Amino acid sequence: MNLPAPSSSSGRNSVLIVGGGLVGASLAIALDAAGIAATLVEAAAPRTDEQPSYDERNLALARATVNGLDAIGVWKHASTHATPIKHIHVSRTGEFGSARIDADRHGVDALGWTLPARELGSALLRRLGECTRLTRLAPASLVALEPQADGWRAEIKTPEGTRSIGTSLLVGADGTDSFVRSQLGIEAEQHDYEQTLFVCTITPEREHRNRAYERFADDGPVALLPLTERRCGLVLTVPAEEADAITALDDAGFVEFAQRRFGWRLGRFSRPGKRYPYAIRAVTAKSLTAPRAVLVGNAAQTVHPIGAQGFNLGLRDALTLAELVAASSHSGMADPGVADVLANYASRRAPDREGTIAMSHGLVRLACLPQPLLAPLRSLALLAFDRVPPLCNAMARRGMGFRGEPPLAVLEPLP
Structure with a gap:
């Protein structure tokens, strides 16, 4: 300094x-x-x-x-x-x-x-x-x-x-x-999109093979970004009125929710990192x-x-x-x-x-x-x-x- x-x-x-x-x-x-x-x-x-x-x-x-x-x-x-x-x-x-x-x-x-x-x-x-x-x-x-x-x-x-x-x-x-x-x-x-973004790391069952995913849905987009050690960066958008409920989920509940939103293309998700919400x-x-x-x-x-x-x-x-x-x-x-x-x-x-x-x-x-x-x-x-x-x-x-x-x-x- x-x-x-x-x-x-x-x-x-x-x-x-x-x-x-x-x-x-x-x-x-x-x-x-x-x-x-x-x-x-x-x-x-x-x-x-x-x-x-x-x-x-x-x-x-x-x-x-x-x-x-x-x-x-x-x-x-x-x-x-x-x-x-x-x-x-x-x-x-x-x-x-x-x-x-x-x-x-x-x-x-x-x-x-x-x-x-x-x-x-x-x-x-x-x-x-x-x-x-x-x-x-x-x-x-x-x-x-x-x-x-x-x-x-x-x-x-x-x-x-x-x-x-x-x-x-x-x-x-x-x-x-x-x-x-x-x-x-x-x-x-x-412009308030009335959406909240959750970010965290997650480990999929299958290798990501350096592939990034952008998946759209009625509730907003979900992205999965390749990281080291087989992990992925999860970027998940939800309607703002659901943000408190998603924040309150335990790890198992959040993984289940993320799995439902993204699908099974990379197999089962596990080991979610600490998640952070951002208003969009x-x-x-x-x-x-x-x-x-x-x-x-x-x-x-x-x-x-x-x-x-x-x-x-x-x-x-x-x-x-x-x-x-x-x-x-x-x-x-x-x-x-x-x-x-x-x-x-x-x-x-x-x-x-x-x-x-x-x-x-x-x-x-x-x-x-x-x-x-x-x-x-x-x-x-x-x-x-x-x-x-x-x-x-x-x-x-x-x-x-x-x-x-x-x-x-x-x-x-x-x-």
Whole structure:
């Protein structure tokens, strides 16, 4: 931790990042790797057991995401804990259609990787410790913002006192209920899906063979992600009104419930890990930017966890912003908060952001809608994805995180 002594004013910082979760930390690392000095304000102390986003979820990292993490030096600290996803199977309970995506068919060694969020958090912390141009304030919190002609003046509360920090570019990476977003006056559309997500590990009777499953049902999607030691990460969605009853189940009752929701494709489930409930809602900022300020990750958009797009989308936010700030700096423009940089960021992120939001919301509405008349159409659509190469290729490419104009860091390296 690099924490300057308290004072009434501590000069200017080129980039001030508020929020030290998965996306904020990734942005700080990417800027440091590009030679850009920044200050990172982290609400929790720099320990994986205190950072709320470094929790027990199992993240499905798209191929593009792993490329990006590798490019900024994070993946070397996480790869030994990751499990490759070589196949994806998509189906709906009680309907005949299904779609399959195979890595070999698309000429790659893996479509993505599964990694516990806590392991990614640990890797980010190790990589943050290697940064040489980064100032970290932790634990610390933003308490006030004041606009200035050339940026923002931020009041940062730390255990040693309150600091006043000026910045040319303010970045809100502080999550779904972003304080930065509210202080900037950026409105957000919210949608309560009235669903609760349960995550835990589970051990199936049969080997997963590096296959991930997404199974839709009237009550919401169920996903099974391959993990090490034959385990799987279970992601199970239930109507919100059932959440208390599911929380109250003992292990045997929960396994029976999960088995009923997923089916017997991998045999009998056993050994459930500790489960954690999360209320599901979508939050979409109406603008990604304000004068000399920008939103990334969940502060910009929180999407339904169907398809596991949240962190993958947020990392592409962070890497795109770092790329544009670095390009501006290397062109001789020392001011990262100029309007051109922010306009380019919003333009670059729009197709990926809008497409991902539409996909996640549309899947929930269409694939989980309890209307029997839709069943044949859904099945035919899945069969088309499975058997029409252009559709399958497009779905695979988007699933691997290559949508719109991705940041250069996520592109496949040349041989």
